Amino acid sequence: MLASNLLRISVVLFVVGIGFGIGMGVAEDFTLAPAHAHLNLLGFVGLFLAGLYYHAFPAAATGPLARIQAWLSVIGAVIFPIGIAAIRIGGPTYRPVVVVGSLVVFVGAALFAFIVFRNGAGRDELQSKIDVG
């Protein structure tokens, strides 16, 4: 469930992110390129990879920590690019949005690293798949 939701959210952000890219191309205004890049990389690539990881290693997806990690990653992947866009358009007044967004992304990434290590990178599950296969 967690894995499928991450995959679904990531592809929605993918469509939004590339739509954003096409918009920049049409307008010939690349001011928001870093916001587009971070939305695609954190929102699509990052969340999609996390979704695939949780799908491959379901044991890692159980419990509240994985849910918190997923929520933080989704929230950070949206707030951070919005903050970058706000700074590019409105100036440094919007810096707090980027600071909050980047910290949320950081905590989500640190939790993900913890979950991957705690799960032994799925060693046991991989071994049982090899044994069955």
Ligand code: HEM
């Ligand atoms: C239809 C799909 C896409 C379109 C039309 C598009 C369009 C653009 C445009 C117009 C720029 C600005 C180029 C410039 O500043 O000269 C850009 C930059 C960038 N895009 Fe995309 N893009 C697309 C998909 C993606 C995807 C899928 C990713 C990542 C997974 C991505 C990552 C980046 C990065 C890293 C930059 C550089 C940002 C920077 O220089 O600050 N783009 N894109």
